[in-house]
Amino acid sequence: MEFFSTPVFLNVALLLTIGCGAALLLxxxxxxxxxxxxxxxxxxxxxxxxxxxxxxxxxxxxxxIIVTIMFFATAWQVHWxxxxxxxxxxxxxxxxxxxxxxxxxxxxxxAPLQIxxxxxxxxxxxxxxxxxxxxxxxxxxxxxxxxxxxxxxTILSLSPEIISISFVMIALGIAVIGLTEAPFRAxxxxxxxxxxxxxxYALLQPSLAVVAMLAIVNICVALGTGYLTLVxxxxxxxxxxL
Amino acid sequence: xxxxIPFLLLAFLGLGAGVAWFAGxxxxxQLGVAFIVTAIxxxxxxxxxxxxxxxxxxxxxxxQPALAFAGRALTFSDQVRPxxxxxxxxxxxxxxxxxxxxxxxxxxxxxxxxxxxxAATVMVKPFQFAALFLQxxxxxxxxxxxxxxxxxxxxxxxxxxxxTIGVPFVLLAGWQLEGxxxxxxxxxILDQAALLLSIGFLVLLSVFPFHSWxxxxxxDANSYxxxxxxxxxxLAVLFVLISxxxxxxxxxxxxxxxxxxGWGAIATVVVAGVFAVGQRSFGxxxxxxxxxDLGATYLTFTLTDFSGYQIGLVLLMVRIPAIxxxxxxxxxLAPDGNDTFDALLGAAWRKPFAxxxxxxxxxxxxxxxxxxxxxxxxxxxxxLIVSNPWAAYALMLSSVGIILAYARGARMLLDRSAVDAxxxxxxxxxxxxxxxxxxxxxLVFGVFPQLILPFFTALAQSFPQLVG
Numbered sequence: 167m168e169f170f171s172t173p174v175f176l177n178v179a180l181l182l183t184i185g186c187g188a189a190l191l192l193x194x195x196x197x198x199x200x201x202x203x204x205x206x207x208x209x210x211x212x213x214x215x216x217x218x219x220x221x222x223x224x225x226x227x228x229x230x231i232i233v234t235i236m237f238f239a240t241a242w243q244v245h246w247x248x249x250x251x252x253x254x255x256x257x258x259x260x261x262x263x264x265x266x267x268x269x270x271x272x273x274x275x276x277a278p279l280q281i282x283x284x285x286x287x288x289x290x291x292x293x294x295x296x297x298x299x300x301x302x303x304x305x306x307x308x309x310x311x312x313x314x315x316x317x318x319x320t321i322l323s324l325s326p327e328i329i330s331i332s333f334v335m336i337a338l339g340i341a342v343i344g345l346t347e348a349p350f351r352a353x354x355x356x357x358x359x360x361x362x363x364x365x366x367y368a369l370l371q372p373s374l375a376v377v378a379m380l381a382i383v384n385i386c387v388a389l390g391t392g393y394l395t396l397v398x399x400x401x402x403x404x405x406x407x408l
Numbered sequence: 409x410x411x412x413i414p415f416l417l418l419a420f421l422g423l424g425a426g427v428a429w430f431a432g433x434x435x436x437x438q439l440g441v442a443f444i445v446t447a448i449x450x451x452x453x454x455x456x457x458x459x460x461x462x463x464x465x466x467x468x469x470x471x472q473p474a475l476a477f478a479g480r481a482l483t484f485s486d487q488v489r490p491x492x493x494x495x496x497x498x499x500x501x502x503x504x505x506x507x508x509x510x511x512x513x514x515x516x517x518x519x520x521x522x523x524x525x526x527a528a529t530v531m532v533k534p535f536q537f538a539a540l541f542l543q544x545x546x547x548x549x550x551x552x553x554x555x556x557x558x559x560x561x562x563x564x565x566x567x568x569x570x571x572t573i574g575v576p577f578v579l580l581a582g583w584q585l586e587g588x589x590x591x592x593x594x595x596x597i598l599d600q601a602a603l604l605l606s607i608g609f610l611v612l613l614s615v616f617p618f619h620s621w622x623x624x625x626x627x628d629a630n631s632y633x634x635x636x637x638x639x640x641x642x643l644a645v646l647f648v649l650i651s652x653x654x655x656x657x658x659x660x661x662x663x664x665x666x667x668x669x670g671w672g673a674i675a676t677v678v679v680a681g682v683f684a685v686g687q688r689s690f691g692x693x694x695x696x697x698x699x700x701d702l703g704a705t706y707l708t709f710t711l712t713d714f715s716g717y718q719i720g721l722v723l724l725m726v727r728i729p730a731i732x733x734x735x736x737x738x739x740x741l742a743p744d745g746n747d748t749f750d751a752l753l754g755a756a757w758r759k760p761f762a763x764x765x766x767x768x769x770x771x772x773x774x775x776x777x778x779x780x781x782x783x784x785x786x787x788x789x790x791x792l793i794v795s796n797p798w799a800a801y802a803l804m805l806s807s808v809g810i811i812l813a814y815a816r817g818a819r820m821l822l823d824r825s826a827v828d829a830x831x832x833x834x835x836x837x838x839x840x841x842x843x844x845x846x847x848x849x850x851l852v853f854g855v856f857p858q859l860i861l862p863f864f865t866a867l868a869q870s871f872p873q874l875v876g
Contacts, residue, residue, distance in 0.1 A: 321600070340573075349565050356572045363576045370583050375479055379540045383575065390547040390568050394561040397554045 171216035176327035179209045183331050187338025188302040190354055191345060192295060196241035203354050204234045206335065210361050213328060217369055222377050226368070229381030233357060233388045240350060240392035244399035298345065305341050309333035324369055335362025349398065353391025360384055409467050413456060414475040414482040414531050417492070418524050420449055425520035436507070438516040443503045445520070450496040453489060482531040487654070490870040491530045491647045494721075498643065498728045499523050502636050505732040505846075508839035509739040515633055518552045522637070526644040535655065536582025538648045539575045542612065545644060546571035549637045553629040558745060563625030563634065567641070570611050570618050577608030578648075585656075598658050605652065605659065606668035612645045614702060615672040616679045622702075623683075623695025630745060631691050632735040638698055639731055643724065646705075650717075653709070670710040674802050677703035681806025684813045690738055690747040690766065693813050694731075697773045700806045701727055704775075704788060707799050711791055719788050721868035722861070726781045727773060733846040734769030737762045740839045749820040756821035763821050765843035770814055772850050774807045780850045783857040784864075 169175055182205065189202045207230035214223045312318060313330040322329055339359030343352050364380050424445035428438040458473050475482040484492075499519070506515070525548060529541040546568050553564035581604035584597050611618045625634040653660050677700050684696035701723065708720030738747055740762035741755050756763035768779065775785025792800035853860045 343569050347562055347565065349561050352565055352569060356569060360572065360576070363579075367576070367579060367583070379537070382540060383543045383572075386544050386547040387568065387572055390550045391565070393550060394554055394565055394568075397556060397559050398561055400556055400559070 167215055170212045171325075173327060176213070176325070176331065179213065180327065180331050180334065182209055183334050184302065184306050184338070187306070187334065187341065187358065188299065190338070190342045190351070190358065191298045191302060196244075196246045196350065199351070199354055200234060200238045200241055203237060203357055204230075206358055206361055207234060209331070210365055213331070213365065214368065217328075218372055222368070222372060222374065225374065225377045225381065226364075229377075229384060232381075233384050236385070236388040236392055237350075237354065237357075240388075240395050244350075244395055301341050301345070302338065305337040306334055309337035322366060322370070324366060328365060328369070332362045332365040335359065335365065337362075349391040349394035353387055353395070356387045356391070357384055360387065410470045410472055412472045412475050413458075413484040414473070414527075417449060417453070417484070417527055418482075420445055421520050421524040421527065425517045425524070428516040428520060431516075433513050435511065435513070435516075438513075439503055439506055442516045442520060443500065446496050446500045446503060446523075450493065450500060453492045453496060456484075458485065480537050481533055482528060483533055484531060487651075488530050490867055491650075492527060494725060494867060495523065495526055495530070495640070495643060497725075498639060501728055501732050502632075502639075502735075505736045505842065506632065508736055508836065508842045509632055510743060511632060512552075512555050512557065512630060514551060514555065515630075515636075518548060519633075519636055519640075522548050522552070522640055526640055526647075529644045530647045530651075534582065535648060535652055536579050538651075539578040539582075539608075542578075542644060542648070543571055543575050545641060549641055552633045552637050553625050558629045560628035563621050563628045566621035566624060567637075570614070570621060574608050574611030574618075577604045577611065581605040581608060598662070599664060602659055602662040602664040603668070606665050609645065609649050610668065610672050613642065613649070613706065614676075614699065615669075615706065616675040616699075619676060619679070619699050622699055623687075623692040626691040626695040626698075627689055627747075631694070631738045631742070631747065634691075635694075635698075635731045635735045638695075639728055642702060646724065649709070653717075666710050669706060670796070670799070673703045673706035673710065674799050675703075676700075676706070677799075677802045677806045681802075681809030684806075684810045687813050688749045690742070690749070690752070690770075690817060693810070693817065694734055694738070694770060694773075696813075697770055697810050698727075698731070700803070700810060701773050701781075703806070704785070704803055707792065707796070707803070708788060710799075711795055716791060718865065718868045719784060719791065722784045722864045723781070723788070725864045725867065726784055729846070729850060730769045730772035730779070730781060732769070733765050733843075733850060734773070736839065736842050736846060737764070737766030737769055740836060740843070741766060749817055753820055754823045754825070756818075757824065761840045761843035761847070765847050767814065767818065768847045768850050771811070772854070774810050776807075776811070778851060778854045780853040780857070780860065782854055783861060 186202045186206050186209075190199060193199055193202070211223060211227050211230060214226055218226075310330050310333070313326065313333040318329060319326060336359050339355045339357075339362060342355030342358060344355075346352050346355070360380065360383060368377060368380065424441055427441045431437040431441065456471065458471065460471060462469050462471065473484045502519070503516075522545060525541050525545040529538045529545065532538050532541060550564040550568055553567065554561050581601045584601035584604060609615075614622050622638055625637065628634075629637075659665055680696040680700035680703060684693055684700070687693040687696065705720045705723045705727075708716040708723065710716070711719075741747070741752055741759055772779035772781050775781040789800050789803070792803065
């Protein structure tokens with residue numbers, strides 16, 4: 167168990183966190199997104215193993231599993247991800263929609279469906295990919311720089327590696343939230359942000375009440391964004407049946 | 409028999425929500441239940457004595473003011489009593505207005521759950537645990553802001569995002585304050601806590617640039633439900649802020665809090681006025697008008713004397729009748745939720761009372777002369793022009809921007825070219841009566857403020873932590 171507090175593990179965890187943030191920003195497959203958020207939770211719980219009493223770690227692990235299941239169930243309810251080759255009859259004609267993601271479909275009540283460009287390595291997709299990749303790099307550098315300040319270390323009085331992982335999670339969580347209007351992905355971003363905050367806060371305030379409180383907040387976020395995802399998807403399916 | 413006051417309050421609200429849920433699609437029954445429960449609790453909250461034996465229904469009852477849970481406590485005291493009275497009064501006004509509208513079946517249930525959470529937020533100690541209730545509150549609000557008929561989720565999602573970002577700041581501030589006992593670093597820690605609390609409250613109180621959920625929610629969601637959410641959620645956060653200001657004298661006089669909050673409030677007022685001018689939807693326009701009014705309320709918290717807080721609390725209360733009247737009006741004008749200027753072309757000729765109610769409600773919110781908010785806005789201008797003239801000018805300019813936008817909306821509503829011969833006046837007589845009564849009430853109270861302001865002022869003064 168000591169391994170989980172060694173610099174080697176913490177550095178691997180930091181790289182894994184950056185990878186998870188990048189994956190949440192770039193991946194469209196909801197199965198993989200749920201897997202990514204589970205990995206984020208796993209990193210946090212493994213860090214807690216040597217820093218918190220075991221009953222608190224257990225409570226956090228249970229909360230993480232519940233939240234992951236909630237996201238999994240939501241994704242399952244809306245058929246995972248991009249719905250390929252949807253065909254919808256609008257007004258006088260039939261239009262084919264190539265691999266439209268429920269996330270990105272901006273269904274207007276009165277406006278016709280907008281046709282999304284075909285997925286694949288189109289120039290637009292490549293530029294989005296590069297843009298989001300650069301954001302991950304930039305925010306990770308900023309978060310690591312902030313975590314390295316003496317003032318930060320003095321105020322928080324925690325291991326620099328844990329602060330770095332926490333700040334990276336918060337920064338990339340905010341990036342995920344900021345770059346989407348889709349409730350599902352935003353929910354994952356919010357949970358990543360909260361997990362980053364939890365990494366620091368649970369070590370500063372190690373009590374069952376605080377753990378329970380943060381678990382409730384996480385579950386609430388999963389519940390709220392799950393509901394919004396279902397509302398959007400319900401409407402989408404209605405439009406599809408037109 | 410022992411009666412626990414916080415438990416009784418929460419249980420009644422929860423029970424009301426449950427009954428409303430089972431009442432399903434019978435909206436009148438749901439609203440009847442909500443009205444009765446809220447009215448009974450309002451009287452109970454205003455009158456109930458603390459820690460005493462009372463005889464009711466032949467039983468000797470011992471009233472307990474505190475409910476302990478998980479090492480924390482929900483406490484009913486003279487400090488929280490005015491806040492709860494204000495909350496229930498606001499809810500009652502919304503439920504009365506809702507009788508004339510067609511709302512989602514979940515409105516009453518979700519709104520009563522929200523009231524329950526706000527009541528818990530107000531009563532919980534220590535204050536950082538209120539943050540937990542605020543987060544749950546934001547999630548409950550999501551259910552009011554989005555449903556299958558209002559499937560656009562932007563407003564609800566932004567509300568959830570901003571609360572998720574804001575809550576950690578309040579929690580961190582709580583942690584900082586627990587460490588403030590350390591004599592060597594006490595002052596530094598207080599400054600850090602003030603900064604964290606200021607940022608947290610800026611986010612939670614929809615101060616610019618965290619304001620975007622307000623106009624978006626009013627555009628995307630059912631206008632009346634969105635107005636309820638904005639009014640009540642904002643009230644909950646303000647109560648937490650007021651409670652923090654009361655508990656921490658250093659926060660009230662902190663230059664960090666004064667500066668961050670003061671500039672945030674001015675920015676909100678300016679942005680609201682500027683953005684309002686370009687709006688072409690009454691929902692979004694109302695969103696910016698509400699933001700301008702929120703900015704005005706926040707400015708009162710930067711006034712150094714206690715009269716500022718009282719003005720802020722009265723502003724909070726006079727805002728509600730205006731929002732309710734606007735909601736009744738727009739609910740009748742645009743029952744399908746499409747409240748753009750183009751969609752409502754000439755609508756004032758078909759539904760004149762609803763159009764009038766919407767305008768009077770909207771204008772009252774920005775303190776237009778002869779409306780109920782004007783006297784208290786005037787008092788605020790007098791205070792600001794002495795202590796912070798730029799804030800006073802910003803507030804006036806913002807009001808001008810909103811009036812210009814309403815003038816443009818009025819031109820579209822009164823466009824005769826789009827009028828068909830059919831008048832919709834007979835469609836919804838209850839709505840017409842409410843629009844007429846509400847409009848007259850707002851104007852009468854505006855012309856004769858002495859009829860209502862003493863009540864609001866007395867309620868504001870009953871916040872003991874602010875007057876002494």
